[in-house]
């Protein structure tokens with residue numbers, strides 16, 4: 001078997017059994033990256049020296065008998081995670097020269113497990129986008145069809161898994177940025193509950209919505225990654241101090257008697273027929289496995305996208321104020337302070353980022369604050385309450401991830417509203433602050449992957465992973481590989 | 485027309501915590517530029533604030549000491565604006581739901597009248613860094629940014645517009661200054677900016693109910709300047725109105741060199757700070773238990789202590805006020821009266837000799853070389869007649885210089901008072917014999933000469949003769 005096709009579990013077995021070393025595995029991955037990168041463009045920065053050095057260290061650990069599940073596993077992470085000494089751009093020109101002096105907690109935790117960093121992955125600029133087209137470092141292509149987008153904003157993270165350029169990857173999800181590209185690229189992507197994983201060292205887009213999560217080949221790998229990432233971080237006041245369960249241990253408990261909710265607002269007329277078909281088939285599968293279905297309603301779903309684009313942009317307008325050319329990042333030549341600010345930011349930010357900064361600034365402006373930001377917060381509370389009442393009757397919810405499979409590169413680039421609507425099923429989960437996972441659930445007639453979304457209760461990742469694992473055991477969608 | 489000034493003060497109080505409000509960096513003053521920084525206070529991407537609990541404790545203490553109610557669930561907000569000394573492009577502050585609200589201070593105006601000045605709110609916030617101009621290493625005439633001060637904890641204490649004169653403003657400010665230094669939450673150093681004040685000033689015709697347009701005066705960093713700036717601004721606004729002009733809402737800067745204020749930015753140029761709750765910080769929940777614990781930990785405040793000095797020790801108001809000027813001074817006094825029962829005498833010595841010596845040498849009471857117990861010993865030596873009050877001053881000076889115990893100094897220098905009647909009588913006899921003319925003068929009714937004889941005896945005894953014994957014997961002898 002090709003090393004680059006392996007899951008974390010498979011490679012771990014090979015490493016532990018000394019059939020292969022981490023340096024060999026890492027070299028194989030680097031070769032694979034080199035081979036397919038021209039067609040995919042998943043990476044902003046590949047870090048072969050770091051990778052081989054870390055792999056060498058991992059091999060020493062393995063030789064000493066200390067081989068944890070992630071020891072020596074070659075991973076790649078979205079370029080939104082700060083990596084000490086390694087350039088971190090967040091997909092933006094304004095950070096083209098930014099070498100962070102510290103690392104994100106989430107990445108540090110994986111490092112502590114012995115993971116190997118292959119490089120930093122492409123993304124929409126500052127995680128603002130659903131197609132990876134807003135990156136300042138070129139558009140990542142969907143490995144299943146390189147004329148299509150991989151989704152976004154963690155497009156590079158999903159494409160790298162699908163193109164087998166990394167065994168697993170890290171992404172972030174603010175409005176669907178892990179789940180939507182995972183769905184489009186046919187991999188597993190989990191957005192944990194807000195507060196489950198530390199945000200420290202992750203470049204902020206919308207602080208009250210951002211959450212770190214893994215993208216993997218299968219659910220079992222996802223459980224391993226989440227276990228390594230989760231937990232309270234004293235450096236992040238919003239990270240929550242609740243115990244981290246052993247996600248792998250309870251994975252195979254099955255779905256017999258599991259009550260699955262089908263929110264009627266997510267199964268709308270305009271849904272792509274291939275997506276609808278995949279959902280129907282998934283429901284059948286779960287029924288066969290002994291799950292029960294309950295029709296539920298999340299009545300404020302219609303307001304989610306508008307609410308999101310007020311709250312997320314308001315927070316972003318403030319979060320992105322620090323990119324002013326004074327202390328780090330891109331600084332334009334200028335005669336005075338105001339000109340330095342204006343030119344640095346005009347040159348450094350792309351159009352989507354500028355659009356959202358302006359939108360957010362407007363929403364927070366005196367005279368508009370109550371009508372926009374405050375009202376959006378109120379609607380957010382209503383949306384949260386929708387989920388709380390619905391979860392009184394069900395254990396998880398099953399919905400599509402996106403209304404359509406991956407669209408063509410350039411198809412929606414000039415129509416921001418259409419682009420925003422591609423996150424219609426993922427956004428409410430971020431507003432509610434709960435967890436959800438995308439898993440492969442079929443293919444369109446054109447051969448593009450279709451994901452299904454399992455939404456869990458707050459800190460209900462265990463149940464979501466169990467439900468995902470049961471589906472995976474009963475289907476073979478996740479085993480299919482993009483031919484690239 | 486007569487005008488009524490209306491004044492409100494916004495005071496920034498820099499807190500004496502060891503570390504900054506949202507990170508673990510040191511707050512020490514005067515370190516190498518940017519040496520006390522980390523990703524959080526540098527505003528690096530990905531960095532997140534974590535609230536320093538000590539700051540909350542200090543804020544609660546300040547609130548309780550100014551009669552505020554403590555907000556059970558208070559919120560941090562972002563105040564957004566661009567400036568190179570503000571690394572994140574926003575300042576973390578509080579806007580809606582600040583930690584302390586609805587307080588007051590009672591101040592004395594015109595001697596005895598007490599006036600209640602409302603305190604609208606006290607909120608916590610981070611300080612900005614500092615721009616350094618000119619003195620940079622490196623080429624050009626650029627400016628540098630020193631972020632050591634960035635993220636230093638501040639309280640902002642906002643008063644109601646209840647003040648009417650510059651004197652009231654200064655009285656209020658001094659009282660607030662006394663409280664925060666008394667609590668030990670601020671060093672009170674106005675020159676270094678640890679306690680700084682902005683004043684909102686407006687005028688309206690006497691009898692009017694409508695407040696005039698106000699100007700906000702920034703950068704007034706001494707009590708004297710506060711008085712100057714407010715008085716200048718009141719007059720400026722009155723002159724402007726009298727000349728047919730109108731006062732515009734603006735921010736003005738006080739220039740301590742000229743004693744005037746000048747326009748800094750108009751209302752139109754004012755920032756729209758776009759305040760909104762900081763999503764990186766969870767709401768600060770303060771339990772009743774926490775508030776009660778803080779209340780119990782509060783020291784006795786200046787006002788309470790003043791009252792107690794008057795009620796229990798019988799001190800006059802003036803003495804009580806002077807002796808509670810600072811917590812350290814009041815503590816010194818209390819330590820003194822613990823070792824000596826005459827509170828009035830201890831107080832007099834502290835207000836007299838001790839204060840003079842401290843002022844002359846520029847020493848703080850905390851560093852006073854004479855311990856309160858030693859002062860008490862000195863007073864005991866006077867009480868038991870070992871030394872006279874006059875000699876005591878000589879002993880005091882020597883104690884200040886050498887740090888020796890008063891008993892030791894008295895013995896070493898032979899300063900023990902002479903109360904022995906025979907010895908004094910001998911001296912009197914000699915002096916009377918040598919000054920027969922003055923004896924006659926006295927006896928012929930010129931009683932003022934008595935003082936001359938006392939002086940001569942004290943001189944002969946080198947000041948050691950017990951004055952009351954001298955008086956008694958002298959009177960007997962002169963009367964013949």
Ligand SMILES: [Zn+2]
Nearest residue numbers: 507509522525
């Ligand atoms: Zn710091």
